[in-house]
Amino acid sequence: MSGELKNSKDWYLSVFPSFEKKLNGGSKSFLHGIRKEALAQLAEMSFPTLRNEDWKYTDISPLLKNNFIPAASLEQVSFTGNEIEKYLFKDFDFHLLVFINGVYSTELSKVGALPKGAVISGLSKASKENPELIRRYTGKSTVRDNAFNTLNAAYAVDGLFIYVPDGKIIEKPVQVLFINSSPDKEILSVPKNLLVAGNDSNVSVIASYAGSGKNGYFSNIVSDLFIGERATVDFCKIQEENDNSYHIEKVQAYQQKGSVYNHFNIMFGAAISRNDINSVLEGENTETHYYGLYLANGNRLVDNHTFVDHAKPNCMSNELYKGILDDESRGVFNGKIIVRQDAQKTNAYQKNKTILLSKKAKIDTKPQLEIFADDVKCSHGATVGQLDEESEFYIRSRGIPQEIAKSMLIRAFANDVVETLKIDALKEQLNHKIFEHLNRVEIENKL
Amino acid sequence: MLTIKNLKASVAGKEILNGIDLEIKAGEVHAIMGPNGSGKSTLANVLTGNANYEVTGGEVLFCGKNLFDMNSETRAREGMFLAFQYPIEIPGISNATFLKTAMNEIRKYHDQAEITSKEFISLLKEKSKLLNMDENMVSRYVNVGFSGGEKKRNEILQMLMLEPKFVLLDETDSGLDIDALRIVANGVNIYRNSGNAFLVVTHYQRLLNYIVPDFVHVLYKGRIIKSGGKELAFELEEKGYDWIINPELEKVF
Numbered sequence: 001m002s003g004e005l006k007n008s009k010d011w012y013l014s015v016f017p018s019f020e021k022k023l024n025g026g027s028k029s030f031l032h033g034i035r036k037e038a039l040a041q042l043a044e045m046s047f048p049t050l051r052n053e054d055w056k057y058t059d060i061s062p063l064l065k066n067n068f069i070p071a072a073s074l075e076q077v078s079f080t081g082n083e084i085e086k087y088l089f090k091d092f093d094f095h096l097l098v099f100i101n102g103v104y105s106t107e108l109s110k111v112g113a114l115p116k117g118a119v120i121s122g123l124s125k126a127s128k129e130n131p132e133l134i135r136r137y138t139g140k141s142t143v144r145d146n147a148f149n150t151l152n153a154a155y156a157v158d159g160l161f162i163y164v165p166d167g168k169i170i171e172k173p174v175q176v177l178f179i180n181s182s183p184d185k186e187i188l189s190v191p192k193n194l195l196v197a198g199n200d201s202n203v204s205v206i207a208s209y210a211g212s213g214k215n216g217y218f219s220n221i222v223s224d225l226f227i228g229e230r231a232t233v234d235f236c237k238i239q240e241e242n243d244n245s246y247h248i249e250k251v252q253a254y255q256q257k258g259s260v261y262n263h264f265n266i267m268f269g270a271a272i273s274r275n276d277i278n279s280v281l282e283g284e285n286t287e288t289h290y291y292g293l294y295l296a297n298g299n300r301l302v303d304n305h306t307f308v309d310h311a312k313p314n315c316m317s318n319e320l321y322k323g324i325l326d327d328e329s330r331g332v333f334n335g336k337i338i339v340r341q342d343a344q345k346t347n348a349y350q351k352n353k354t355i356l357l358s359k360k361a362k363i364d365t366k367p368q369l370e371i372f373a374d375d376v377k378c379s380h381g382a383t384v385g386q387l388d389e390e391s392e393f394y395i396r397s398r399g400i401p402q403e404i405a406k407s408m409l410i411r412a413f414a415n416d417v418v419e420t421l422k423i424d425a426l427k428e429q430l431n432h433k434i435f436e437h438l439n440r441v442e443i444e445n446k447l
Numbered sequence: 448m449l450t451i452k453n454l455k456a457s458v459a460g461k462e463i464l465n466g467i468d469l470e471i472k473a474g475e476v477h478a479i480m481g482p483n484g485s486g487k488s489t490l491a492n493v494l495t496g497n498a499n500y501e502v503t504g505g506e507v508l509f510c511g512k513n514l515f516d517m518n519s520e521t522r523a524r525e526g527m528f529l530a531f532q533y534p535i536e537i538p539g540i541s542n543a544t545f546l547k548t549a550m551n552e553i554r555k556y557h558d559q560a561e562i563t564s565k566e567f568i569s570l571l572k573e574k575s576k577l578l579n580m581d582e583n584m585v586s587r588y589v590n591v592g593f594s595g596g597e598k599k600r601n602e603i604l605q606m607l608m609l610e611p612k613f614v615l616l617d618e619t620d621s622g623l624d625i626d627a628l629r630i631v632a633n634g635v636n637i638y639r640n641s642g643n644a645f646l647v648v649t650h651y652q653r654l655l656n657y658i659v660p661d662f663v664h665v666l667y668k669g670r671i672i673k674s675g676g677k678e679l680a681f682e683l684e685e686k687g688y689d690w691i692i693n694p695e696l697e698k699v700f
Binding site (some may be wrong): 254386389390391393394395396397398400401403404408409411413414415416418419433443444445446 | 460495496497498499518519520522523525528529531533534538539541543544545548549552553556588605609623
């Protein structure tokens with residue numbers, strides 16, 4: 001590696017041969033064909049700038065100033081079971097999958113018993129055990145529409161893989177822990193996540209991303225979710241990357257008729273983070289719920305782009321995104337809904353609310369509704385404000401100091417997103433993290 | 448207990464209180480009546496330290512201490528309590544958490560030990576009973592999904608739990624049916640004793656049938672234009688405010 005920094009694209013094109021060498025047998029897998037194709041595509045693309053409409057408010061130049069090393073090119077960092085303990089959400093039963101720098105750890109994962117035919121594993125492992133299955137879905141997988149998700153396709157060697165056959169129910173939630181860490185190198189972690197939920201199946205996933213140590217890294221994720229007819233999928237992302245890291249994820253869901261999909265997106269960390277959360281409603285009578293909570297302080301930037309594509313009639317989508325921004329942090333929200341001509345009787349709702357805790361915090365929020373059908377109900381609303389003074393006065397008038405009053409109001413504000421989570425233990429742990437990440441006095445509902 | 452001298456206050460630059468003088472002693476219940484916009488709620492908010500109200504003149508002594516040297520929470524810890532006309536909803540915070548936090552802040556201020564969970568629960572049960580309140584309201588979020596009557600009862604419950612010296616009731620009767628009104632008034636009457644004092648702000652005389660005042664004051668255009676005993680309230684109910692206000696207008700013009 002030369003001491004001179006290369007521009008990002010040249011860098012990622014140039015390190016491919018050394019990455020390829022480290023793959024060993026992996027370079028013969030059909031996945032490698034996808035990688036090479038994506039690399040060629042990357043060569044023709046550019047990383048977005050503020051001139052791109054979709055990235056207008058999100059300056060990613062700090063990210064592009066780094067030459068991140070694909071994690072698969074390096075020796076794996078090892079963790080013990082005790083060391084990962086503190087990153088886990090506790091007090092409920094779950095299947096556990098652990099990824100270190102985007103690579104599945106068989107030792108740390110505890111999958112446990114599953115219904116017949118179900119697979120919960122790492123993508124690389126699964127592609128050896130079930131090549132046909134993986135091939136079927138990776139072929140269908142996501143449109144590569146920017147340099148980041150193309151970069152993911154070029155370098156991904158592993159990721160979450162969940163397959164639930166028709167009619168099967170995964171009773172316990174699947175907790176997936178992505179730990180990113182390198183003591184000496186700035187790494188590129190590129191999980192490629194794939195979830196396939198068969199017809200009439202049911203699965204709930206909690207995917208959390210955490211950084212260990214202070215070293216910066218780039219977590220660049222693509223998640224594809226194939227949701228079968230009448231299936232129910234809950235997918236909850238909790239992002240707690242470290243302060244010097246960058247986090248970008250594209251989540252693409254394909255929903256078949258009668259399916260219910262709940263996506264929860266809780267953003268706590270990273271210097272710059274960006275989500276593209278897209279769903280295509282490919283069948284009738286589907287339900288899509290997006291719940292988001294984004295927190296930022298210091299000079300972090302958090303960007304959520306959501307997109308619901310109503311392609312078929314009689315579908316419902318509902319979106320609630322709430323943000324709390326402190327210090328000089330910045331938020332971006334762009335909520336796009338398309339109701340195509342065929343999608344009559346669509347109900348689509350969207351709400352974005354942001355609280356600014358400091359005068360220097362800022363949010364750019366934009367709803368984007370494109371409606372081509374005539375018999376639809378759609379609404380959207382965005383509010384930006386401060387904590388309510390009358391409420392603060394009410395609390396203080398009971399003898400409670402201002403600082404705690406503010407914390408209570410922060411908890412109250414976050415509540416309607418936190419409440420939507422179905423696991424009680426998770427709610428209280430998330431509430432705890434809200435105060436931890438904002439450096440504020442914690443409010444606990446305890447007696 | 449409370450001495451108000453020539454108190455003037457404004458909201459958003461508009462003068463609302465134009466010089467109020469009032470002396471309230473321990474054991475007394477005073478009622479402030481007056482038409483809409485006379486400044487009744489402003490008085491309650493100024494006394495409890497709502498930052499949206501600006502004190503422009505005068506002074507208030509609370510148990511010998513200058514009230515305006517204290518922020519809202521300190522006033523509460525010194526024993527002042529306002530039962531709000533429109534209690535605030537706080538989703539995500541249970542009534543128990545809210546009340547216990549408040550009680551412990553007040554205890555801390557007086558160098559007292561924190562209340563234990565056991566003590567807290569038994570006290571809460573006892574007080575809830577007095578107000579016919581459902582026991583499991585403790586785990587519900589503060590005022591969320593409460594009816595108007597439940598919210599007002601919850602205010603009185605907070606009063607009973609926090610044991611203030613001086614209580615302001617701001618239009619506590621508004622939105623209450625007769626049964627709820629009785630329950631709320633009963634809570635107040637149980638608490639009322641020779642060591643505490645009340646200032647009841649109300650538009651109608653109705654509440655004063657249940658919480659019988661020692662003194663009644665008529666507030667108009669930010670000043671007390673008439674004071675009397677409890678019979679003044681009946682007179683107001685019968686004749687309205689005009690008979691007091693008109694001579695006052697004549698004096699002005």
